[in-house]
Amino acid sequence: MTHPPELLVACLCAAWCGTCRDYRDGFHALAERFPDARFLWLDVEDEADLLDDYDVENFPTVLIQRRDTVLFFGTMLPHHDLLQRTVESFRSLSPDDSHRYANADPERRSWQTERNLARALAERESAA
Numbered sequence: 001m002t003h004p005p006e007l008l009v010a011c012l013c014a015a016w017c018g019t020c021r022d023y024r025d026g027f028h029a030l031a032e033r034f035p036d037a038r039f040l041w042l043d044v045e046d047e048a049d050l051l052d053d054y055d056v057e058n059f060p061t062v063l064i065q066r067r068d069t070v071l072f073f074g075t076m077l078p079h080h081d082l083l084q085r086t087v088e089s090f091r092s093l094s095p096d097d098s099h100r101y102a103n104a105d106p107e108r109r110s111w112q113t114e115r116n117l118a119r120a121l122a123e124r125e126s127a128a
Helices: 018-033 048-054 080-092 095-102 106-114 117-127
Strands: 007-013 037-043 061-066 069-075
Touching: 007 018, 007 080, 007 117, 018 037, 018 080, 048 117, 061 080, 061 117, 069 080, 069 095, 069 106, 095 106
Parallel strands: 007 037
Antiparallel strands: 007 061, 061 069
């Protein structure tokens, strides 16, 4: 059995969103720069069973996790260099520093249960 990549970077988008369509190719190109991370492009309507509780209001919304620790969840300006720097920054944290960061305020603490995409994906895959 292979282990999932340490980092999960998900873009929550919608097919009807022009900004999302413009952002998609660069997102996939960025995934090639981080082959040790799992990049997912998830349409909130196609994946409603998985993402319905995430209350995505603006696009692109990005979620970044290190294993079971949610580090970022929110709207991000559609600039690939910003996402790249954000991923690099989180990637440079130790697991202990990631855990401290993720639990440093009430909003981030709530993400650990309410926005844990890696856990939701694992549950869905084990049910299939």
